[in-house]
Amino acid sequence: MFYVVERMVIIKASIHNKENDLNKRESLNQKNSMKLYNFPMFWMVSMPFNFVVDSIVLLIGLKLVSKGQLWKNYSKSILQVWICGYIADMIGSGLMFLSTMFGFKLTGNIGIFIRHIVDNVMESPLKTPETFIFVTVFVVLVAILIYFLNYKFCLRKTDLDQAQKKKVSILMAVLTAPYLFYLPTTTFYNFIEKIAGFFS
Numbered sequence: 001m002f003y004v005v006e007r008m009v010i011i012k013a014s015i016h017n018k019e020n021d022l023n024k025r026e027s028l029n030q031k032n033s034m035k036l037y038n039f040p041m042f043w044m045v046s047m048p049f050n051f052v053v054d055s056i057v058l059l060i061g062l063k064l065v066s067k068g069q070l071w072k073n074y075s076k077s078i079l080q081v082w083i084c085g086y087i088a089d090m091i092g093s094g095l096m097f098l099s100t101m102f103g104f105k106l107t108g109n110i111g112i113f114i115r116h117i118v119d120n121v122m123e124s125p126l127k128t129p130e131t132f133i134f135v136t137v138f139v140v141l142v143a144i145l146i147y148f149l150n151y152k153f154c155l156r157k158t159d160l161d162q163a164q165k166k167k168v169s170i171l172m173a174v175l176t177a178p179y180l181f182y183l184p185t186t187t188f189y190n191f192i193e194k195i196a197g198f199f200s
Contacts, residue, residue, distance in 0.1 A: 050082065050086070055074070057171060057172055057175045057176055058077065058081055058168070059074060064171070066160060069158075069159055076157040084149040084154055093138075096181070100121075117131055122184075125182045125184070126182060139181050150172050150173070155169065
């Protein structure tokens with residue numbers, strides 16, 4: 001997801017800046033990309049944070065649907081829940097990125113309209129109703145993926161029945177959907193850059 005954010009920032013630069021400015025921005029982003037992926041400490045912070053969030057939501061869900069075997073069911077499913085959450089986020093981020101790239105290749109009024117939406121997404125996904133809907137489509141898509149992966153795969157080793165699995169999966173989908181997609185791209189990028197710089 002972090003790499004996708006960087007590429008979206010570069011797309012914005014290509015709309016508003018001259019070619020030489022874009023080259024400078026590209027060089028800067030390449031350096032920052034190298035920073036992110038060369039700093040295991042960054043991922044050592046990010047991954048446990050997601051693990052804690054997934055654990056809290058999963059425990060709440062298990063507690064609500066079943067009075068017994070709480071920790072047993074948790075231990076049998078948390079690793080899968082955590083990994084599948086990352087997979088769902090990456091799929092959603094990747095599809096959002098591909099849709100923006102496709103939009104820039106369109107011509108005519110449709111192309112102008114899509115580029116306008118994408119440009120507003122870079123600044124703030126909440127800026128217009130169109131950008132809010134655009135981002136919401138991918139947030140909902142990821143939520144559906146989280147539900148499906150949890151229901152069909154992550155909870156299969158627990159002793160929950162089908163109805164209980166559905167309830168826990170719905171809770172996971174609603175509470176762990178990627179609402180960070182609604183953050184302005186540049187704000188999110190700058191936040192990540194500061195974290196990476198802290199560990200550099």
